Amino acid sequence: MRVSMVVPSLMLAAGAATVAPSMARAQVGLGIGGGFTFPVSSLSTTNKTGYNVLANLSFRSDSFPLGFRIDGMFNSLPTKITDARTLQVWTVNANLVANLVNQQTKPPVVPYLIAGIGWYNDKYHVRTSGSTVILSGNTSENDFGINAGAGLRIPLGNSSLFAEGRYHYVFTPRQRLQMIPVTFGITFGN
Numbered sequence: 001m002r003v004s005m006v007v008p009s010l011m012l013a014a015g016a017a018t019v020a021p022s023m024a025r026a027q028v029g030l031g032i033g034g035g036f037t038f039p040v041s042s043l044s045t046t047n048k049t050g051y052n053v054l055a056n057l058s059f060r061s062d063s064f065p066l067g068f069r070i071d072g073m074f075n076s077l078p079t080k081i082t083d084a085r086t087l088q089v090w091t092v093n094a095n096l097v098a099n100l101v102n103q104q105t106k107p108p109v110v111p112y113l114i115a116g117i118g119w120y121n122d123k124y125h126v127r128t129s130g131s132t133v134i135l136s137g138n139t140s141e142n143d144f145g146i147n148a149g150a151g152l153r154i155p156l157g158n159s160s161l162f163a164e165g166r167y168h169y170v171f172t173p174r175q176r177l178q179m180i181p182v183t184f185g186i187t188f189g190n
Helices: 003-024
Strands: 027-039 050-061 064-077 085-099 110-129 134-156 159-171 177-188
Touching: 027 064, 027 159, 050 085, 050 177, 064 177, 085 134, 085 177, 110 159, 134 177
Parallel strands: none
Antiparallel strands: 027 050, 027 177, 050 064, 064 085, 085 110, 110 134, 134 159, 159 177
């Protein structure tokens, strides 16, 4: 076996052995939320500020600063052009969450960073009307994207309130979709 394969494998095994005991005490949480979605860059020329709805499943430990979160989000951004199109974006993301304070001290507010990758389904609902003809239809694409942002979590017993903002960049074949959802919600269980 080549040394270039052995060293990373040993590092990965040592890291897993270090993380495993703290994640064995991991808390699982179910979160829901909603808020505003702001279009960025070229998307802001065609679409207005919309809304988002979020559901997530999180895994974290008070004794380890990194956690993992899977989330599903729906974003709707209305058009700036009358009777033209509304953009709807469904996402499923896998994220790493890095807590910026020691949670074992039970701080009143926990700031965190979040970043991940995911699947994005962007769908345009198109409607055009004339004096006698009305045309409507949908276009849809599945694309890969990334996201990164920051948030605050306020622990409340076995639950916590959260507020976060994340930048999403979707690799579409034509126009790159860029948006910033700002979401407020509650997580049950951690």
